[in-house]
Amino acid sequence: MHCGIGWRHPHHREVLERLPMLPFLEVHAENFFAPGGAARGLLHAAREHYPISLHGVGLGLGSAAGLDEWHLNQLARLVDEIDPIRVSDHACFARTEGPTLHGLDLLPIAFDDDSLRRLVRHVHQVQDRLRRPLLVENLSAYLAWESDTIAEPEFFNALTAATGCGLLLDLNNLMVNAKNRAEVDPLASACAWVDALRLGSVGQLHVAGHADVAGVAIDDHGSPVSDPVWALHRHAVRVLGPLPALIEWDTDIPALDTLLAQAERADAQSQA
Numbered sequence: 001m002h003c004g005i006g007w008r009h010p011h012h013r014e015v016l017e018r019l020p021m022l023p024f025l026e027v028h029a030e031n032f033f034a035p036g037g038a039a040r041g042l043l044h045a046a047r048e049h050y051p052i053s054l055h056g057v058g059l060g061l062g063s064a065a066g067l068d069e070w071h072l073n074q075l076a077r078l079v080d081e082i083d084p085i086r087v088s089d090h091a092c093f094a095r096t097e098g099p100t101l102h103g104l105d106l107l108p109i110a111f112d113d114d115s116l117r118r119l120v121r122h123v124h125q126v127q128d129r130l131r132r133p134l135l136v137e138n139l140s141a142y143l144a145w146e147s148d149t150i151a152e153p154e155f156f157n158a159l160t161a162a163t164g165c166g167l168l169l170d171l172n173n174l175m176v177n178a179k180n181r182a183e184v185d186p187l188a189s190a191c192a193w194v195d196a197l198r199l200g201s202v203g204q205l206h207v208a209g210h211a212d213v214a215g216v217a218i219d220d221h222g223s224p225v226s227d228p229v230w231a232l233h234r235h236a237v238r239v240l241g242p243l244p245a246l247i248e249w250d251t252d253i254p255a256l257d258t259l260l261a262q263a264e265r266a267d268a269q270s271q272a
Helices: 009-018 037-047 069-082 113-130 152-163 171-180 186-195 227-240 256-271
Strands: 003-006 025-028 052-055 086-090 092-096 101-108 135-137 166-170 202-208 211-213 216-218 245-248
Touching: 003 256, 009 037, 009 256, 037 052, 037 069, 052 069, 069 113, 086 202, 113 152, 135 152, 135 202, 152 166, 152 186, 166 171, 171 186, 171 202, 171 216, 171 227, 186 227, 202 227, 227 256, 245 256
Parallel strands: 003 025, 003 245, 025 052, 052 086, 086 135, 135 166, 166 202, 202 245
Antiparallel strands: 092 101, 211 216
8 A cells, every 4th residue: 555644633533443554644743742742642552553654834944034943853852752654844935034933834935046055955954853854845836936947846856856855746736736827738737747857756645635716726635636636646656656645635524434535546546
């Protein structure tokens, strides 16, 4: 099996009771930063049965204000304690300078030389602290910067080559961005994005559902994976080979069996 699920609060107890056959569980790292207590105990209980993937949402790797040392230290302690199978975060900014504030969101970076140098520096900082490679996820973005000078897949090729990190390739994000750019053929555009990647640089795939609202694709992780994203997943597997994948479902969370069926479909496509 290649496909895990995001382990969210409504399914905490049921997963531990049923122990479905899964290659790993993914959790949002920040939800388990508090030392000790019920949350940390729950994660340890899951770790007895499954490898754990820690997916961060708060580092803000592209922030000009730099990384928050407290945040990085909490992540490092959690990594040391849980020994996760993977650690990931996003190619975004979140922290601002003067005064330093956290935007509480995944804000899009510019794809230019300054952003690349900043991201390279911060990824090195995280990997040195964690003593392991990081996976960096491509973002769904609803605006672009005028300073963009580097094609997005080329940007990630340069990042992974310079740091030894991997790419957490979010296929749903590619489709959302292609739709919002009003591409004539969003699937073909997203497939070309995958084709441009440096082979061997992708460490995991994310697949999820999105909503189409008033002509805008919203990356809400609140529905089954759409047929175009499944088609993109098939293409990615053909090009990149079988990779660990994850079903993300974070809003309007369904019954556990619905998630497991989505994971089974991803596995079937990986083996086809």
